[in-house]
Amino acid sequence: MDHLVTSGAWGLALLQALLYAALGPLLVGWIRKVKAVLQNRRGASVLQPYRDLRKLLMKEARVAHTASPLFRAAPYVVFGATWLAAATVPLVAVDLPTAAIADIIALVGLLALARFFLALAGMDVGTAFGGMGASREMLVSALAEPAMLMAVFTLAMTAHSTNLATVVDYHLTGSIVLRPSFLFAFAGLILVAIAETGRIPVDNPATHLELTMIHEAMLLEYSGRHLALMEWAAQIKLVLYGALIANVFFPWGIARSLWPSAVAVGLVAIVLKLLTLGAALAVAETVLAKMRLFRAPAFLNLALLMSLLGLLSHVILGVRA
Amino acid sequence: MDGALLLAALAVMLALASAAVSLAAAQQPQVLRLLAMPLLGLSGLLALGAGLVALVAGGAVTATLPLGLPWLPWCVRLDALAGFFLAVIGVVTVAVGLYGPGYVRTLEHGRESLSALGVFTGLFLTGMLLVVLADDAFLFMVAWELMSLSSYFLVAFQHEHAANRRAAFLYLLMAHVGGLAILLAFGVLASFGAGFAFDAMRSADPPVAWASVAFVLAFLGFGMKAGLVPLHAWLPEAHPVAPSHISALMSGVMLKVAVYGFIRVVFDLIGQFHWQWGVAVLAVGSVSALMGVLYALMQHDLKRLLAYHSVENLGIIFIGLGLALIFLSAGHGLLGALALLAALYHTVNHAVFKGLLFLGAGAILHSTHERDLEQMGGLLRRMPWTGLFFLVGCLSISALPPFNGFVSEWLTFQAALQAWHLDSGVLRSLIPIAAAVLALTGALAAACFVKVYGVAFLGQARSRHVRRARPVPVGMRAGQGLLAALCVILGILPTGVLTLIGDIPRQLLGGGLSPAAASDWLWLTPLPAEGVSYSAPLVVMLLAGAIGLALWRLRHAAVRRVRRCAAWDCGFAPPTPRMQYTATAFAQPIRRVFGLLFHVDESVESRGHDGTRYQLVVRDRAWGLFYAPVAQVVETAARRVARLQSGNIRVYLGWTLSTLLVLLWIIS
Numbered sequence: 009m010d011h012l013v014t015s016g017a018w019g020l021a022l023l024q025a026l027l028y029a030a031l032g033p034l035l036v037g038w039i040r041k042v043k044a045v046l047q048n049r050r051g052a053s054v055l056q057p058y059r060d061l062r063k064l065l066m067k068e069a070r071v072a073h074t075a076s077p078l079f080r081a082a083p084y085v086v087f088g089a090t091w092l093a094a095a096t097v098p099l100v101a102v103d104l105p106t107a108a109i110a111d112i113i114a115l116v117g118l119l120a121l122a123r124f125f126l127a128l129a130g131m132d133v134g135t136a137f138g139g140m141g142a143s144r145e146m147l148v149s150a151l152a153e154p155a156m157l158m159a160v161f162t163l164a165m166t167a168h169s170t171n172l173a174t175v176v177d178y179h180l181t182g183s184i185v186l187r188p189s190f191l192f193a194f195a196g197l198i199l200v201a202i203a204e205t206g207r208i209p210v211d212n213p214a215t216h217l218e219l220t221m222i223h224e225a226m227l228l229e230y231s232g233r234h235l236a237l238m239e240w241a242a243q244i245k246l247v248l249y250g251a252l253i254a255n256v257f258f259p260w261g262i263a264r265s266l267w268p269s270a271v272a273v274g275l276v277a278i279v280l281k282l283l284t285l286g287a288a289l290a291v292a293e294t295v296l297a298k299m300r301l302f303r304a305p306a307f308l309n310l311a312l313l314m315s316l317l318g319l320l321s322h323v324i325l326g327v328r329a
Numbered sequence: 330m331d332g333a334l335l336l337a338a339l340a341v342m343l344a345l346a347s348a349a350v351s352l353a354a355a356q357q358p359q360v361l362r363l364l365a366m367p368l369l370g371l372s373g374l375l376a377l378g379a380g381l382v383a384l385v386a387g388g389a390v391t392a393t394l395p396l397g398l399p400w401l402p403w404c405v406r407l408d409a410l411a412g413f414f415l416a417v418i419g420v421v422t423v424a425v426g427l428y429g430p431g432y433v434r435t436l437e438h439g440r441e442s443l444s445a446l447g448v449f450t451g452l453f454l455t456g457m458l459l460v461v462l463a464d465d466a467f468l469f470m471v472a473w474e475l476m477s478l479s480s481y482f483l484v485a486f487q488h489e490h491a492a493n494r495r496a497a498f499l500y501l502l503m504a505h506v507g508g509l510a511i512l513l514a515f516g517v518l519a520s521f522g523a524g525f526a527f528d529a530m531r532s533a534d535p536p537v538a539w540a541s542v543a544f545v546l547a548f549l550g551f552g553m554k555a556g557l558v559p560l561h562a563w564l565p566e567a568h569p570v571a572p573s574h575i576s577a578l579m580s581g582v583m584l585k586v587a588v589y590g591f592i593r594v595v596f597d598l599i600g601q602f603h604w605q606w607g608v609a610v611l612a613v614g615s616v617s618a619l620m621g622v623l624y625a626l627m628q629h630d631l632k633r634l635l636a637y638h639s640v641e642n643l644g645i646i647f648i649g650l651g652l653a654l655i656f657l658s659a660g661h662g663l664l665g666a667l668a669l670l671a672a673l674y675h676t677v678n679h680a681v682f683k684g685l686l687f688l689g690a691g692a693i694l695h696s697t698h699e700r701d702l703e704q705m706g707g708l709l710r711r712m713p714w715t716g717l718f719f720l721v722g723c724l725s726i727s728a729l730p731p732f733n734g735f736v737s738e739w740l741t742f743q744a745a746l747q748a749w750h751l752d753s754g755v756l757r758s759l760i761p762i763a764a765a766v767l768a769l770t771g772a773l774a775a776a777c778f779v780k781v782y783g784v785a786f787l788g789q790a791r792s793r794h795v796r797r798a799r800p801v802p803v804g805m806r807a808g809q810g811l812l813a814a815l816c817v818i819l820g821i822l823p824t825g826v827l828t829l830i831g832d833i834p835r836q837l838l839g840g841g842l843s844p845a846a847a848s849d850w851l852w853l854t855p856l857p858a859e860g861v862s863y864s865a866p867l868v869v870m871l872l873a874g875a876i877g878l879a880l881w882r883l884r885h886a887a888v889r890r891v892r893r894c895a896a897w898d899c900g901f902a903p904p905t906p907r908m909q910y911t912a913t914a915f916a917q918p919i920r921r922v923f924g925l926l927f928h929v930d931e932s933v934e935s936r937g938h939d940g941t942r943y944q945l946v947v948r949d950r951a952w953g954l955f956y957a958p959v960a961q962v963v964e965t966a967a968r969r970v971a972r973l974q975s976g977n978i979r980v981y982l983g984w985t986l987s988t989l990l991v992l993l994w995i996i997s
Contacts, residue, residue, distance in 0.1 A: 072895065092872050229897055
């Protein structure tokens with residue numbers, strides 16, 4: 009019986025990982041659709057990102073003469089590390105075995121690994137734009153990463169564990185208390201998520217104006233299946249951050265057992281949560297303008313400050329358990 | 330005599346033998362490469378063996394040497410802590426022994442004295458081994474001075490450049506100020522313990538005030554050697570100018586000997602813990618970590634950049650030690666042991682990856698004669714093996730999973746997150762701030778190594794001699810490969826390492842991690858009660874699985890072929906090497922954001938027909954804030970004293986007479 013549960017849990021974990029990969033393009037399509045409606049455009053179908061990926065996967069990949077082997081390896085590493093990071097975040101059900109493999113710190117580390125290779129790939133061909141994108145990406149992440157760690161540490165110190173499943177479980181079982189530390193951590197994590205997934209106002213995923221690009225500048229030289237993997241990884245990262253925010257701060261609905269009914273409820277809940285978050289992001293992107301690069305540190309310092317305030321207010325106000 | 334101690338003694342003998350045979354290198358240059366270097370590597374291997382045996386066996390072995398003064402014999406002792414540091418010294422020395430022969434070959438045609446290089450390398454290793462083995466203050470200080478002095482000659486090896494001589498002198502000066510502080514700390518402890526033997530000091534129980542004096546002196550002395558901010562300024566001057574395999578030994582190992590000294594004196598000999606000490610260590614460690622990485626980002630001399638990263642990593646080690654002191658002072662033995670283990674784990678990790686990176690920098694220097702990042706580029710295709718190993722080093726030092734740097738930072742974070750156990754609200758809020766600094770440091774280190782690897786190994790060569798770089802000899806590759814493999818192993822099997830070093834806190838503090846912590850090779854669960862886990866083997870397996878799945882899926886992609894073409898670059902003119910981002914340009918946004926912390930001189934000079942010249946100098950603020958005032962005070966004092974020097978012999982005789990009278994008066 010125990011064995012059966014374990015293998016069932018692993019199976020569900022695998023399904024959840026596949027679900028991350030499947031939901032990525034959908035969430036991006038949804039955000040684009042909402043944005044289009046808000047801007048009085050008709051917009052492409054929600055399924056358009058799937059078609060784009062399929063098209064890119066079928067195309068021939070072209071690689072610059074000056075590219076090294078690292079350039080061709082990077083998309084696989086970026087995709088694998090991002091996907092593995094996503095697999096450790098509870099999406100549909102808590103207490104899956106994948107959640108124990110890597111805690112929040114390892115999650116941040118895996119994302120950093122993906123970013124490291126992404127930035128290196130940007131510098132590989134030796135074009136000015138690639139280096140520019142890599143330099144800016146590392147600046148943004150250098151400021152966003154500590155903010156993210158501080159925000160999750162606030163949650164971890166409340167639940168006394170850096171394990172995401174434990175954190176989610178703790179919130180579900182505990183009584184609903186509005187902690188000031190959580191509000192700060194929530195605000196901090198939202199700001200970090202916007203910066204890390206390259207959305208307005210830090211970066212603009214739709215831009216092709218060379219001097220304003222961050223993420224896109226690193227992908228300029230990619231084509232075909234390499235580009236598809238990079239794009240897909242970025243989409244998975246967006247779902248990852250969405251699921252992280254949704255399930256940690258609003259965990260209700262997530263399945264706590266492996267019964268099909270509970271899992272079905274969990275699936276519906278997470279899809280609804282992601283759709284809401286996506287719509288909110290689309291509204292924010294419509295009303296905000298992109299910042300100049302050197303305003304971004306102020307934005308990220310705000311995130312760091314929020315997270316640190318959250319941590320300190322937890323430490324100072326929190327009751328010892 | 331016990332087996333481990335015998336091995337250690339043999340290691341010391343071989344290091345001395347390596348020094349002795351090098352004397353012949355003056356006539357026969359190849360002696361260094363064919364005999365001295367293999368002996369050095371063998372000595373490292375024996376030290377590694379001795380360390381591992383001591384770690385596995387547990388317990389402590391002591392012996393008295395037939396050396397020293399009649400009433401003050403030299404004692405040696407090999408316990409788990411000493412064994413751990415012997416192993417750390419040994420492992421890097423083995424890699425250097427493999428790497429050295431290829432590297433020194435180019436020096437055979439130079440004008441520098443090869444026998445000096447060999448003799449002082451052997452003595453340097455002897456000194457480090459003896460510091461770790463010493464069981465009394467006398468032998469400790471003798472070995473410490475042997476280590477400092479021989480490394481001075483290694484720093485001054487290429488003494489024809491004035492900058493190298495200056496760096497070496499600064500190093501000598503700082504080493505001796507530090508040595509003086511350590512001697513005074515031992516003096517305080519010895520006066521309470523009635524003797525210079527460590528056992529006597531250990532059993533003594535000095536009052537808090539004197540214990541604090543001893544702590545401050547030890548922290549000053551060992552911190553100076555470890556290059557902690559604000560006493561670090563000598564380190565980025567001295568480490569890079571030595572030959573690269575010596576830089577690897579200095580940054581990778583000698584700094585660890587300072588960590589050893591600090592742990593031995595504070596955790597073992599003083600044996601008291603006060604939270605004020607912990608806060609001081611934590612604060613200095615955090616500042617060192619942050620300033621070290623920020624200054625490293627501003628460098629474009631590869632070896633100098635790596636030296637600044639040593640400041641950063643030693644800062645991280647001292648964050649761990651500070652946490653250990655705080656937890657131990659509050660009576661949380663288990664958490665103190667966790668923080669200490671995190672610091673020790675980072676010690677071995679830093680030794681391995683910093684050794685690897687310095688050997689890589691040496692390989693680049695060997696084949697291109699270039700240390701300046703701005704001249705490099707495209708080396709991955711010229712030197713694929715060095716490129717691969719260097720990448721492993723970059724990933725490890727940037728604390729990325731599944732490599733070793735991540736494990737020790739993970740452990741440090743886990744220790745910091747246990748701050749809620751403490752009663753004091755001040756400490757509970759200070760420790761998370763230190764954790765925030767650690768997080769910032771890790772992210773900035775990643776930015777720095779993207780810069781290093783991207784500029785040096787990727788893109789196109791920025792100068793002609795770099796374009797003609799050739800792969801280095803097999804031995805040099807083997808040395809790097811050994812350390813790179815260790816980076817991976819230490820990253821993937823942390824539980825094995827923790828089991829091995831788990832005895833150290835048990836011996837030092839009488840408490841350790843519970844056996845359950847490391848019972849399972851698959852799961853790293855330092856605090857089982859907290860339900861925290863990290864499984865490096867599974868991360869690697871699943872990462873490989875995810876990548877494999879992507880590759881397998883794409884096997885069926887319609888077009889498998891990859892076509893080579895010119896770079897796209899948004900359709901602008903084809904990029905030339907001059908159009909690439911430089912190391913300085915890469916770090917410019919960070920320089921702008923953290924501008925206040927640097928001393929930046931930026932100027933644009935228009936020179937008529939020659940075009941415009943842009944100059945940027947980033948200086949260390951520690952010079953202006955700390956070193957320059959001290960130097961000025963010393964100089965002013967010296968000038969005052971120099972007034973005695975009137976040039977008149979009668980005045981001199983008068984001074985001599987009065988000195989004699991005063992001395993006679995004191996004696997009578």
